[in-house]
Amino acid sequence: MIARNILAAIAATLYVLSSVPAFADVVAVIGTGRMGGAIGPRFAETGHTVIYGSRTPTSEKVTALVAQTGNGARAETSAKAIAEADIIVLALLWQATEDLIKANVDNLDGKIVFDITNATLKALQPDRNGAVESSAGELIQGWAPKSKVVKAFNTVGYHIVADPAQAGGPVTVPLVGNDQEAMERVADLVQAMGFETMILGGIEQAHVLEGMASLYFVPYGSGRFDEAFEYYFRKGTAPAGIGSAQVRGADSKKPE
Template identity: 45%
Template sequence: MQRLRSSIAAAAAALSLAAAIAATAHAETIAVIGTGNVGSALGPEFAALGHTIVYGSRTPNEQDVKDLVARTGHGATATTQAEAVKGADIVVLAVPGALAVDITKSLGDLSGKIILDPTNVVNRNTGDGYANHGVPGGSNAELIQAAAPNAKVVKAFNTLNWTKMVDPQSSGGPVSIPIVGDDAEARAKIAELVKGMGLEPVDLGPLRFANTLEEMLVIWANARTHGAPYNYYLRPEPASAPAR
């Protein structure tokens, strides 16, 4: 009996070690550029999943940034935007959509890095709603890709409010996060982050479809404007459903 207990204990220790190794192997350094609502939501969530967070801020020594770093924990730090990206595997552009391209250009060489783009550029109509996503014939994500041609841009997290990123259960049901990007491995990494947060990733393919995601935000915003707020949920068909 003692031998059995020892064997079980050894097996449990081995499994714990394997889990720790696996977690370390998948850990990334993530630069979160911007410390507003979206950056303050995603940074702590990603840190809780075991990733190292470096906030890039124009004012890294301001008290509100220090408070965010403390709240994030897990060894998070803050520095300038250009410094934050240097050792990062993933760069999150948690900045106003209209500034995203210029900020991307200011960050220096982003070759090989994944750029997570949750931005939107929305044009308001004549006071009764939103007309379009603000980039006729294209998308903000594609403009960001053009500004960093050797990076891997992935569009995600632009179709929901930041409060749902922090607390998906407050939606009252599942919330889908559409994802597009030209690099399949980069999309898969972002999908892992989405799953870890309790949201449901939906892979929609290459970056040229980013305009679709940005138009989805227009629908979402108009619904809220007219008193019918909701969240996207793309319900999967059963495996037995016939192909059409």
């Protein structure tokens, strides 16, 4: 009986340890819409403390989200949330992002900015509200040059962020950014939520990930809400016959 109790105590301790992250961060989730409302609870569930940054931190909607999130979550103004957090998740409307970053730039120095925003390229959609010349990721890194911007999750619908099992199989989240350590840290956070990750390269690749969002926008833009795309990246191996010789320009970039 004593041995059985000891085994049960060990099992319980191992269970608790397995659900505690190696590091618990304070994460500011800026925006309490679909993405903020999906990602905040996932951070809390994986052991981190969430501070929502909102224009209306005491509203009924945000209070309900805080209660649903748990694990010590609270809501503040965006400025206060950013000042108190280790990691800042941009889950707000792209058009509001520049003002937010510029108003809080000093409190972003040295911090990870987890960028999930999407902007479309002006060259492809010149009339689209919020279309940009380069990419949201590059612009954000430029507005807050001392921060460590990591783009991730912009290719994943909010419903899959909330419940990756709905995808019916593994989903790989591509990451881009200039700081390797920051990308590895974000990769750990994303993996803890039940996703695979693949680090692609520097922030100059952000436009590639943001372009993927166009697959959602194009049917929505013409009002075809019953014809949405649902797509996922899934890590795999290149098919036989694909090597660096088949990738145009690969030879010129071969390391010495």
